[in-house]
Amino acid sequence: MMVENQKALYLTFMKAHTKRDEEEFVQILRPDGQLTSAVNGLIDKDTMVRMYEWMTLVRAVDRKCINLQRQGRLGTYAPFEGQEAAQVGSALALSPMDWLFPTYRDHAAAMVHGQPLSQILLYWMGRLEGLTCPPDRRILPPCVPIATHLLHAVGTAWASSLRDEAVASIAYFGDGATSEGDFHEALNFAGVFKLPVIFLCQNNGYAISVPFERQSASRTIAQRAAAYDIHGVRIDGNDVFAVYLAVKEARERAVAGHGPTLIEAVTFRYGAHTTADDPHRYRKQEEVSAAWRARDPIARLRIHLEQTDLWDADREQSWQAEVGRRIEEAVALVEAMPKANALDMFEHVYAQTPWTIALQRQQLAEESTGGVRG
Amino acid sequence: MTRALTILQAITEALDQKMAEDERVLLLGEDIATNGGVFRATDGLLDKYGAKRVVDTPLAESGIIGSAIGLALNGMIPVAEIQFLAFIFPGLEQLVAHAARMRSRTRGQFGVPLVIRTPYGAGIRGPELHSESVEAFFAHTPGLKVVVPSNPYDAKGLLVSAMEDPDPVVFLEPTRIYRAFRADVPEPLYRVPLGQAQVVREGEDLSIFAWGAMLRVALKAAEQMEQEKGWRCEVIDLRTLYPLDRDAIVSSVQKTGRAMVVHEAHRTAGLGAEIISLINDEALLYLRAPVKRITGFDVPVPLFSVEDEYLPTESRIKQGIAETILF
Ligand SMILES: Cc1ncc(C[n+]2csc(CCOP(=O)(O)OP(=O)(O)O)c2C)c(N)n1
Numbered sequence: 001m002m003v004e005n006q007k008a009l010y011l012t013f014m015k016a017h018t019k020r021d022e023e024e025f026v027q028i029l030r031p032d033g034q035l036t037s038a039v040n041g042l043i044d045k046d047t048m049v050r051m052y053e054w055m056t057l058v059r060a061v062d063r064k065c066i067n068l069q070r071q072g073r074l075g076t077y078a079p080f081e082g083q084e085a086a087q088v089g090s091a092l093a094l095s096p097m098d099w100l101f102p103t104y105r106d107h108a109a110a111m112v113h114g115q116p117l118s119q120i121l122l123y124w125m126g127r128l129e130g131l132t133c134p135p136d137r138r139i140l141p142p143c144v145p146i147a148t149h150l151l152h153a154v155g156t157a158w159a160s161s162l163r164d165e166a167v168a169s170i171a172y173f174g175d176g177a178t179s180e181g182d183f184h185e186a187l188n189f190a191g192v193f194k195l196p197v198i199f200l201c202q203n204n205g206y207a208i209s210v211p212f213e214r215q216s217a218s219r220t221i222a223q224r225a226a227a228y229d230i231h232g233v234r235i236d237g238n239d240v241f242a243v244y245l246a247v248k249e250a251r252e253r254a255v256a257g258h259g260p261t262l263i264e265a266v267t268f269r270y271g272a273h274t275t276a277d278d279p280h281r282y283r284k285q286e287e288v289s290a291a292w293r294a295r296d297p298i299a300r301l302r303i304h305l306e307q308t309d310l311w312d313a314d315r316e317q318s319w320q321a322e323v324g325r326r327i328e329e330a331v332a333l334v335e336a337m338p339k340a341n342a343l344d345m346f347e348h349v350y351a352q353t354p355w356t357i358a359l360q361r362q363q364l365a366e367e368s369t370g371g372v373r374g
Numbered sequence: 375m376t377r378a379l380t381i382l383q384a385i386t387e388a389l390d391q392k393m394a395e396d397e398r399v400l401l402l403g404e405d406i407a408t409n410g411g412v413f414r415a416t417d418g419l420l421d422k423y424g425a426k427r428v429v430d431t432p433l434a435e436s437g438i439i440g441s442a443i444g445l446a447l448n449g450m451i452p453v454a455e456i457q458f459l460a461f462i463f464p465g466l467e468q469l470v471a472h473a474a475r476m477r478s479r480t481r482g483q484f485g486v487p488l489v490i491r492t493p494y495g496a497g498i499r500g501p502e503l504h505s506e507s508v509e510a511f512f513a514h515t516p517g518l519k520v521v522v523p524s525n526p527y528d529a530k531g532l533l534v535s536a537m538e539d540p541d542p543v544v545f546l547e548p549t550r551i552y553r554a555f556r557a558d559v560p561e562p563l564y565r566v567p568l569g570q571a572q573v574v575r576e577g578e579d580l581s582i583f584a585w586g587a588m589l590r591v592a593l594k595a596a597e598q599m600e601q602e603k604g605w606r607c608e609v610i611d612l613r614t615l616y617p618l619d620r621d622a623i624v625s626s627v628q629k630t631g632r633a634m635v636v637h638e639a640h641r642t643a644g645l646g647a648e649i650i651s652l653i654n655d656e657a658l659l660y661l662r663a664p665v666k667r668i669t670g671f672d673v674p675v676p677l678f679s680v681e682d683e684y685l686p687t688e689s690r691i692k693q694g695i696a697e698t699i700l701f
Binding site for chain 2: 075076104123125126127128130131141142144145146148176177179180181182207208209210214215216276277281282340341342344345346349354356357360361364367368
């Protein structure tokens with residue numbers, strides 16, 4: 001249980017920082033690894049180390065997935081490198097029973113919230129088995145139709161609030177998603193019913209090829225919150241401390257019955273939209289990426305951890321070895337699985353399979369056992 | 375002059391030539407301008423026609439289709455691209471409740487000359503919801519025309535006709551064969567009329583009706599059956615799914631006395647049912663066997679590890695041919 005003054009601490013801290021009008025966004029951990037204000041009592045040392053471990057792990061996972069895709073061992077893949085702080089920081093601020101609604105780019109957040117790496121690999125291998133989460137988690141499969149899942153988070157939050165549970169729901173989405181009607185409907189519903197939901201927008205500047213300036217005439221995404229009179233905050237999405245604290249605060253507000261929060265985490269995807277995309281067609285890929293790498297989420301935390309004696313070269317070496325081992329283990333596990341069974345597609349379409357599907361299943365089963373009739 | 379083009383290149387050429395000819399034609403959609411479309415169907419057109427006529431819209435399908443209705447009402451000919459067929463769903467309200475009904479609910483006073491182009495169908499190892507084949511939704515909606523090319527020549531000619539049609543046309547582009555093969559396409563602008571099917575292979579024993587990516591699968595099955603069994607199947611590319619080419623369907627069935635429909639869409643309430651119903655109405659007494667359907671299953675198109683098993687295959691079609699002919 002969170003002590004009362006701890007909650008108050010998150011609230012006053014975020015409030016103090018949001019008020020700085022001269023700033024574009026809330027930033028706690030600067031790119032040079034220095035803090036803009038002390039976070040004593042807000043983020044403990046263990047959490048800082050876990051943030052670093054998770055961010056480096058998921059970055060290695062992301063790179064591995066791109067390699068696997070190139071070797072034909074994975075399907076089209078959506079990389080997230082550059083967005084680790086936004087995903088790891090936010091998911092670490094959740095409680096295990098919080099509902100999590102990711103997109104196709106949010107598997108880092110899903111992992112931190114308890115989705116095994118093997119499941120993530122299976123999903124990107126096009127395996128139906130990769131669609132499920134552990135039984136003690138509430139993580140939905142990646143949502144592909146943009147912005148549609150925000151309303152599902154509204155609904156789960158609604159049910160939690162009807163039952164007075166201290167559970168929040170979080171939906172992840174990109175800047176492009178804020179143009180869809182469902183985004184606006186979700187904010188409005190959540191505001192009207194004061195629901196415990198966190199809308200976490202990773203503004204990575206692009207919806208495939210379309211830069212945010214052409215996505216909307218709004219200067220920021222966070223300002224949309226004002227229209228619905230819900231809480232909105234714009235943060236440095238590459239600053240894992242700012243992300244963590246913003247989500248902590250949003251979660252406190254949510255479970256205290258004070259309604260939803262829209263968080264705009266300003267970040268950047270270094271790579272392509274997916275492995276089928278060529279970013280050179282729409283931006284000066286090398287230049288822009290290099291500029292953003294100077295604000296890398298992992299590098300700045302590493303500096304901070306080293307300066308506070310929480311991390312060093314030895315730890316780095318043994319951790320990287322551990323990362324490599326975990327990834328190889330997961331890959332070996334999924335690649336050793338038997339070939340996909342086509343008959344699985346007939347399962348779970350309904351709770352009780354209607355005759356149409358049963359008949360079609362039987363036909364395919366006969367076909368694959370070589371039983372050609374006629 | 376003709377050149378060997380892919381379906382994708384033929385589509386780009388149709389858009390290009392229509393834009394050159396008619397200033398009212400305007401393209402709008404997600405990632406179609408700078409990026410040239412995720413499949414590059416609009417590649418090069420931004421440079422040629424400028425940002426006022428080749429428009430990257432915000433990411434909102436209701437916005438794309440709804441505003442295209444207004445553009446069409448007010449003298450433009452909008453050609454909207456929906457990035458993949460399933461992403462049309464947020465825009466269905468606009469398409470079904472407005473684009474389709476405008477002419478009728480204004481008693482002919484206002485029309486919506488709008489084309490919606492969208493890649494559709496499975497077979498490209500796409501992620502979830504990138505492989506749908508829900509053409510029946512649109513054929514079921516009074517006021518919409520539904521067109522599906524299966525080769526480069528038709529892709530160009532049908533798209534030109536769609537852009538010249540006074541009513542909204544849903545133009546479905548089979549992703550699986552976008553770049554699968556090339557065929558001769560004449561350089562000058564030409565038209566393939568909507569509402570006309572085409573006999574792509576003549577035969578006397580069985581009529582196979584197909585469209586889009588399934589056409590080639592059906593054709594191969596028919597060729598193999600002739601080699602293996604000597605059965606001659608007629609293969610008909612429907613090309614327009616609404617309105618159907620009634621004469622082509624009926625006269626072929628009257629000739630062969632047997633029929634089969636192949637579609638990758640789900641079976642239940644798919645267009646196969648409609649075509650069979652038409653055959654019942656017009657050619658029942660000519661039939662020597664029940665009409666066969668070879669279709670996708672009544673399940674969501676699965677993730678790609680098993681999508682090949684979801685799709686109608688040559689062997690499934692051949693088995694259906696045998697069952698029908700030996701009935
Ligand atoms: C309703 C819908 N329309 C279009 C698409 C195709 N599409 C996939 S990702 C994408 C861009 C999304 O951009 P953004 O929301 O900023 O998220 P990001 O991919 O940058 O994480 C588009 C247009 C889709 N998946 N769903």
